[in-house]
Amino acid sequence: MTLRLQNLTAGYGKLPIVRELDLEVASGSVLAILGPNGAGKTTLMSTLAGLLPALGGEVTVAGQRLPNGKPAKANRAGVVLVPDNRALFNSLTVSENLEIARVRNGPSLEEILDLLPALRSRWKVAAGSLSGGEQQMLAVGRALVQKPTALLIDEMSMGLAPVVVEALLPAVRHIADTTGAAVVLVEQHVRLALEIADEAIVLVHGEVTLRGSATELKASPERLRAAYLGGETGTAAD
Template structure:
């Protein structure tokens, strides 16, 4: 059963249309990889899901509720946890304060986040702005988990990070898949890593859904046509 569904979704930035027909579904406990070349609508789709951008046509439903009229803060309260591209930590607040600011009652608390990312516990009193890029990404994921989401959305969670840190982030995503009932959307290009966590793949091209299937179904022709890899 689908937990999140987008059907025929279109959206625009002013007079410039960005999405022309997005079809996407995520089941409970399912990990979906959202793929496509740069500028094809992935981040815009995430904005529509999180209600940071209103869609102009189509349907968006989450946990059985029509999302069309919901503002972003009410959508978040339904259980949407976003790890945005570029991390966007509160750099002038400590690690502890960043986590505390987003905390909501539920399973995820400081102890669980520190168990997933021990370095956040070690640097609890350190300003977020003084952390490395990889540590800030861990903090961004931890901050989203502290909201106790039902759907976690990771927008380019490993982009620009050193290979060893990328491995840590991917390991944390695999742990979340194995040990929680979270539904997860991962926006990423790394097929070799996605292969270990993604239940299915959705590819966007010029603001439309052009392919859906399993990662093993990604033929060379499809990759060449839509992913450029």
């Protein structure tokens, strides 16, 4: 159930933002995509989800090549995006938001509550009345009822206090371990992301300036700093 990018170039019109990217994310693993604002992270996630057509290269899921710029087909192939704006139906309750997104043979709502137990007490509350952290959990739960093979989470911490992010991110690790989904996580909280990821890359101006295991990168703070400045650093194991 591997998500694989081969020579992927992404951008807008004819303008490339992400250039010739090669990545592989195995089933049950978490890849953290780090980098400064404007690095191309959201452009990459939108392209993986089919919302933007790729300018070059290909994306495959479990060996199946995804059609270019076809979000419905990408979704049917198991690619599910949690966007940075969450895109909830604010007037609908937690249960209604989940039920409306659930696919045939997808996990039951009870299974989602087992994965995200904090939603249980908010079951009949309108999404617009939830806290920011609860809304983010609901957005993730809505993705999970679609039975993702590849789960893309764009800026989980957007607008949230660090203490809330610290409580939320371990759920991503639990989801990967429990569901077997290949998880791609765009995150600004570097330390917290590396705590729950298996591997990570730093993306700057659309190019990878550092990649390696999360354990290696945590042990190389000076290389992380250099990578954020756009310096070529190779792999953390070099």
